[in-house]
Amino acid sequence: MSDSWNMSIAVIIPALNEAGSIAAVVRDSLAQDIDWVIVADNGSSDETAGIARQAGALVVSAPRRGYGYACATGTAKAIALGATVLVYIDGDYSSVPDEMQRLLDPLRENKADLVLGSRVQGTIIEGAMPLHQKYGNALSSWLISKLYGVKVTDLGPYRAIRSELIQELGMREMTFGWPTEMMVKAARNGARIIEVPVSWQRRRAGHSKVSGNLRGSLLAAYYILGVTIRYAIFQ
């Protein structure tokens, strides 16, 4: 178990057809100073669930499709296990498990409630982020900073949060809106939000589902902007 305050840490990996990369993400996450690795299998039609289990993860099934559903299912499991800190990382090895302590340090030192991995402040490997996603992220980050008074530079998926905080947020966006909802509601709650630099790599295997295809990119943009504006106006 981790030693500082009452940090017990669950790493949550939402995964949809990531058989080619999930074992490495699970193993390298288990090598960190954490307590559980939970893979939320989002109805994969490949061997993602079995491979993840074999690599040492707890696997929960989130049959309803959607990034947010997968994250919410993993979150519920982590909280049931007693996790006080939750880390989210993608299952395609775009983020680097060895950088996890960067996200955990501000929580350990009790300087933050939500720590966001910023790829803009870190390193983006050439070809890992299409131009439209770079511009989209920059625009959304600027809008969030303006509307919610927090300084953010990215909307990356690699992040860590106190489980007390995420429970207060009452997360509702169960697809592409989840990451944005977490940021804007945390900001509105007056939570301490810190960005740390992280790297971003090309997915190791499998098919691009969001940034690399038109439908995914348009949907993501629609949800990100919609959530950013909606929560600034309504509850």
Ligand SMILES: Nc1nc2c(ncn2[C@@H]2O[C@H](COP(=O)(O)OP(=O)(O)OP(=O)(O)O)[C@@H](O)[C@H]2O)c(=O)[nH]1
């Ligand atoms: N897109 C998508 N990803 C999901 C879903 N459920 C779980 N995931 C996982 O969420 C993480 C992020 O999705 P990615 O497809 O990597 O999205 P991205 O990084 O923006 O874009 P690509 O890597 O180019 O596809 C991965 O680990 C997926 O396997 C879902 O319903 N849709």
Ligand SMILES: [Mg+2]
């Ligand atoms: Mg990806």
